Amino acid sequence: MDRFKIVQFYALLRREVLEHRNLFIGAPAVVALLILVATFWVAMQIDETQLAEGLSYISVLFDGLSPFDMAPFFMLLAIPFMLTLYISSVIYLINTLFQDRKEMSILFWQSMPVSNLQTVLSKVFTIVIVAPIFYVLNIFAMYLIGMILLTILGVSNDVDLVGIGWMFLAAIASLVLIYFSALVTSLWLLPSIGWLLLFSAFAKKTPLLWAGGVFILVGFFEDFIFGTQYLADWVQSRAANPNQYLIFEFQSLLERIFNYETLFGIVVGSILITGAVYMRRFTD
Amino acid sequence: MSNIVEARSLRKNYGNFTALDGVDLTIPSGAISGLIGPNGAGKTTTLKALIGLCDVDGELSVTGRDPRKARHKLMEDVCFIADVGILPKWLKVSQLIDYVEAVHPRFDRKKAEKFLSTTDIPSNKRIKELSKGMVTQLHLALVMSIEVQLLVLDEPTLGLDIIYRKEFYDRLLNDYYDGNRTIIISTHQVEEIETLLSHLLFINKGKIVLDTLMSELSQVYTEVLVDADKMAEADACGPIHVRELLGKKSYTFESVLKERLEVLGELQTPSVADLFVAKLKEDRHG
Numbered sequence: 001m002d003r004f005k006i007v008q009f010y011a012l013l014r015r016e017v018l019e020h021r022n023l024f025i026g027a028p029a030v031v032a033l034l035i036l037v038a039t040f041w042v043a044m045q046i047d048e049t050q051l052a053e054g055l056s057y058i059s060v061l062f063d064g065l066s067p068f069d070m071a072p073f074f075m076l077l078a079i080p081f082m083l084t085l086y087i088s089s090v091i092y093l094i095n096t097l098f099q100d101r102k103e104m105s106i107l108f109w110q111s112m113p114v115s116n117l118q119t120v121l122s123k124v125f126t127i128v129i130v131a132p133i134f135y136v137l138n139i140f141a142m143y144l145i146g147m148i149l150l151t152i153l154g155v156s157n158d159v160d161l162v163g164i165g166w167m168f169l170a171a172i173a174s175l176v177l178i179y180f181s182a183l184v185t186s187l188w189l190l191p192s193i194g195w196l197l198l199f200s201a202f203a204k205k206t207p208l209l210w211a212g213g214v215f216i217l218v219g220f221f222e223d224f225i226f227g228t229q230y231l232a233d234w235v236q237s238r239a240a241n242p243n244q245y246l247i248f249e250f251q252s253l254l255e256r257i258f259n260y261e262t263l264f265g266i267v268v269g270s271i272l273i274t275g276a277v278y279m280r281r282f283t284d
Numbered sequence: 285m286s287n288i289v290e291a292r293s294l295r296k297n298y299g300n301f302t303a304l305d306g307v308d309l310t311i312p313s314g315a316i317s318g319l320i321g322p323n324g325a326g327k328t329t330t331l332k333a334l335i336g337l338c339d340v341d342g343e344l345s346v347t348g349r350d351p352r353k354a355r356h357k358l359m360e361d362v363c364f365i366a367d368v369g370i371l372p373k374w375l376k377v378s379q380l381i382d383y384v385e386a387v388h389p390r391f392d393r394k395k396a397e398k399f400l401s402t403t404d405i406p407s408n409k410r411i412k413e414l415s416k417g418m419v420t421q422l423h424l425a426l427v428m429s430i431e432v433q434l435l436v437l438d439e440p441t442l443g444l445d446i447i448y449r450k451e452f453y454d455r456l457l458n459d460y461y462d463g464n465r466t467i468i469i470s471t472h473q474v475e476e477i478e479t480l481l482s483h484l485l486f487i488n489k490g491k492i493v494l495d496t497l498m499s500e501l502s503q504v505y506t507e508v509l510v511d512a513d514k515m516a517e518a519d520a521c522g523p524i525h526v527r528e529l530l531g532k533k534s535y536t537f538e539s540v541l542k543e544r545l546e547v548l549g550e551l552q553t554p555s556v557a558d559l560f561v562a563k564l565k566e567d568r569h570g
Binding site: 004100105114 | 335336337339355356357358359360363364365366370371372373374375379382383384386387388389423
């Protein structure tokens with residue numbers, strides 16, 4: 001790939017982030033703020049002596065432990081962010097190829113020497129690779145602010161801060177796990193990403209209704225004609241597999257990606273994404 | 285002179301509505317070509333087909349490429365401005381320039397900034413905060429800074445006041461057109477572009493009803509203001525259109541020898557607007 005193509009693709013990703021900054025930057029920032037405010041409010045309800053004792057206890061607990069071993073503990077804090085990311089992703093995917101057709105700015109985007117394949121791939125890349133980076137950065141900012149508050153509290157109550165430092169390292173290590181969790185989940189859910197993009201590119205109105213409605217219809221006809229429910233069972237088995245949504249240890253990363261079910265999903269997702277590229281070809 | 289656009293038998297249906305009904309057209313390189321037609325005639329569909337935004341049947345070649353096969357490659361040589369509302373409203377002016385600079389290999393940022401410095405467009409404003417006229421100025425500044433062979437303009441000044449419209453065409457002619465580039469303009473405001481054009485296309489009901497160089501217009505079409513006593517003689521010459529004018533009748537003729545017409549009254553070349561009306565009425569009545 002030549003340098004110009006890389007610059008072009010970077011510009012496409014930048015466009016996505018700028019257009020959807022509320023979903024990728026604003027939404028996790030609000031979640032981080034809510035968690036910080038809630039934590040601060042709870043801390044205000046506790047007696048300062050008890051708070052200092054609790055802080056000492058945590059400091060001792062984390063002192064000398066491997067940040068990578070303790071990282072999974074912080075994964076629980078990531079759950080609200082992951083949920084927000086998934087909701088934001090659905091909103092993004094169902095609108096991203098629909099909105100510019102609706103407001104006619106597609107005529108401008110299509111007047112540039114950028115192929116539909118590049119455009120659609122930039123959207124997939126945004127949701128799989130780029131959006132989780134912004135969520136992780138928000139979580140990092142939240143940890144940093146929390147750590148500064150804990151440090152101030154610790155210093156004012158003569159608490160040994162070494163353990164708190166270890167805790168911060170564990171929190172940082174958890175960011176890597178959170179990022180890979182989001183990445184693996186995106187690959188696991190690639191058929192859903194392809195499906196939403198397909199109807200975002202196809203529908204002239206209410207793309208979410210099309211995406212949901214056609215899925216229900218296909219399932220209904222399968223049941224009606226063949227008497228089977230393979231589609232519904234397959235989707236349910238994938239949606240209800242919590243192992244694919246959070247990674248608690250680094251060792252399991254590769255086996256989460258390179259397994260038959262994930263790879264099959266990637267193939268199905270790629271076919272649907274190809275359909276979205278085809279749908280994008282013409283504006284009429 | 286070679287042709288930058290060649291189309292044969294272009295057809296396009298939207299359900300039961302036939303938007304293009306066998307459009308044949310050729311546009312010479314270096315021409316400023318006007319595509320004129322009433323609402324629903326197929327102007328926008330034709331222009332969208334030329335840049336690969338509309339799937340049509342038939343043979344089509346633009347700058348030697350088939351737009352249906354590699355639109356993104358074609359757009360390195362072609363620029364397009366549609367109705368003023370198409371720039372993404374959420375982008376800031378500076379972000380838009382950054383984007384075009386990054387994705388278009390033939391964009392000259394300095395040129396764009398120079399054009400913009402002569403306007404009141406602030407670079408830190410979002411496009412939704414700009415007036416219609418400013419959005420058009422911005423879009424024109426962008427395309428004028430891209431080195432392309434063909435510029436396609438679909439109703440580019442729609443909804444603009446007379447000052448912006450005049451400035452738009454002045455800039456296009458003085459700062460952009462160099463005799464080598466080709467410009468295709470579709471508009472309702474025929475009078476405003478008449479003096480710019482070197483090639484003329486009329487489209488009606490999805491068909492090209494006139495395809496001529498402006499330089500040949502006077503050789504083919506003649507308008508005569510005929511006195512009452514010579515009307516029977518004028519009628520015998522087979523006018524394509526007749527209209528009442530200050531108690532006289534103005535006759536428009538196509539391919540009738542000037543020697544035959546000179547006796548009827550003073551000859552002149554019809555304006556594009558008058559010819560447009562004449563050809564459309566001829567088309568309507570057969």
